[in-house]
Amino acid sequence: MNDGTQSRALPELPFIARKPLGLVPVSVMAAVITSAMNTLFRQPLEQGELSFLEQRVLNICVTDAELTFSLRLEQDELLATSAAKDADLIIEGTIYTFLLLATRREDADTLFFGRQLKTSGDTELGLHVKNFLDGLELETLPYHRTIDTIIRRSLAVADTVERFRSRLSNSRPPFD
Numbered sequence: 001m002n003d004g005t006q007s008r009a010l011p012e013l014p015f016i017a018r019k020p021l022g023l024v025p026v027s028v029m030a031a032v033i034t035s036a037m038n039t040l041f042r043q044p045l046e047q048g049e050l051s052f053l054e055q056r057v058l059n060i061c062v063t064d065a066e067l068t069f070s071l072r073l074e075q076d077e078l079l080a081t082s083a084a085k086d087a088d089l090i091i092e093g094t095i096y097t098f099l100l101l102a103t104r105r106e107d108a109d110t111l112f113f114g115r116q117l118k119t120s121g122d123t124e125l126g127l128h129v130k131n132f133l134d135g136l137e138l139e140t141l142p143y144h145r146t147i148d149t150i151i152r153r154s155l156a157v158a159d160t161v162e163r164f165r166s167r168l169s170n171s172r173p174p175f176d
Contacts, residue, residue, distance in 0.1 A: 021065050026082045033069060033080035040141055044132070045076055052128040053078075059087035064094040089121040089129070096162075099155045101133070103148075108133065 044050055053073035061068040061083075068083040093101075097116045100106040108130050111117035119126045138144055 021067060029067070030069060030080045030082065034078060037071065037078040037080065040147070041078065042142060043140065044136070045078070049132060050078070052125065052132070056089070056125055057084045057087045058125070058129065059083050059090040061090060061092040062095055062098065063092055087121060089119065089125045091129070092118040096158050099151055099158065102151045103155055105155070
């Protein structure tokens with residue numbers, strides 16, 4: 001019986017692309033993520049729209065990039081750090097999953113029920129995060145056009161790589 005929650009395989013970051021990410025020191029990665037998040041969400045931060053993160057820790061795990069970091073709100077700014085063991089909420093997915101979310105090609109519910117986006121921990125906090133992201137008007141974010149172009153091109157590359165992989169796996173002769 002198919003209850004609509006069947007998992008489908010999404011593209012993953014090729015191994016060769018994972019290696020360079022693993023060489024970036026956590027402190028550098030955290031500084032870049034902190035800067036990007038505070039720039040991107042400057043207006044919602046100023047308007048208190050992220051206050052639900054006060055005293056909370058959110059771990060984000062990009063599984064195929066082998067990247068996990070924590071986000072917390074401190075003094076009205078987002079702070080990225082290495083993954084916290086005591087996170088209130090953990091959100092997991094591949095780069096492709098997060099690209100689908102960022103471009104709104106798929107919504108969080110579809111990815112969650114398709115088992116492509118996984119969450120664990122505080123359900124209420126998860127709903128706050130989801131509602132915040134759903135309510136974002138992307139065109140009002142700083143550098144929207146540039147970010148949108150980069151994300152859409154990245155998604156197109158991932159789609160092309162996946163089509164190529166699929167063709168290769170379908171054209172391989174069976175082993176004896």
